[in-house]
Amino acid sequence: MEYDVRITVNGERYQARVPASLTLLRMLREVLHLTGTKEGCSIGECGACSVILDGKLVNACMVLAVECDGSVVRTVEGEGAMDKLSDLQQAFVDNHALQCGFCTPGMLMAARELLERKPDPTDDDIIEAMAGQICRCTGYETAIEAVRRVARKGQAGGGK
Ligand code: FES
Ligand code: FES
Structure with missing residues (x-):
């Protein structure tokens, strides 16, 4: 099964059709090509995939993308740029x-x-x-x- 997910990441709106089993982490990295968020353990243990989802810190490997429909996400790409670090x-x-x-x-x-x-x-x-x-x-x-x-x-x- 696939579902439409509308999501705002670092102020940009995205829409994608994703499998029900796709994690937020994989959606960020593989669908939206925002590869700043890293995949370490994939089981919620290492914190490498941490993002801010609707104001709360989450392990993106433990959240399904379909759960994020309508959500606001912040990733490391929203922190700063090479020429203007946060x-x-x-x-x-x-x-x-x-x-x-x-x-x-x-x-x-x-x-x-x-x-x-x-x-x-x-x-x-x-x-x-x-x-x-x-x-x-x-x-x-x-x-x-x-x-x-x-x-x-x-x-x-x-x-x-
Ligand atoms: S990849 Fe380790 S907590 Fe998500
Ligand atoms: S894992 Fe290399 S700097 Fe933290």
């Missing part, structure tokens, strides 16, 4: 918070969701918000410090 992206660069970068889109979306929900997070808030994001390279302290710096500057913004 505050979080710049802080990750400045703080050496990535190596291979595979986990970075998910980390950025988790951090963005936190800073919008709680602009002045405690260290425990940051650690809790990033807990679902698995990094195989850097460890976590540099990413946590990057989020802490943006929060402390009190100028979280730049994500769409």
Whole structure:
């Protein structure tokens, strides 16, 4: 069975006919060609596929595309551009918070969701918000410090 899905991603409207079994992650990557969101485990464990769906952080590998009909999604492509990084992206660069970068889109979306929900997070808030994001390279302290710096500057913004 296939269904029509209308979805807004980073402010752009899309419509696609997708199989009932297609995940939001596969729709983003394979149908809409938004490959910034990464596929790691495919079973909701690693956080690489994290996106903001109707204001909430979700693992896109665990959500069916058909469930998202009428929804608003934000992915890492909405954070910034190569020539204009968002505050979080710049802080990750400045703080050496990535190596291979595979986990970075998910980390950025988790951090963005936190800073919008709680602009002045405690260290425990940051650690809790990033807990679902698995990094195989850097460890976590540099990413946590990057989020802490943006929060402390009190100028979280730049994500769409
Ligand atoms: S790919 Fe979705 S949580 Fe790992
Ligand atoms: S930077 Fe490589 S997995 Fe996190």
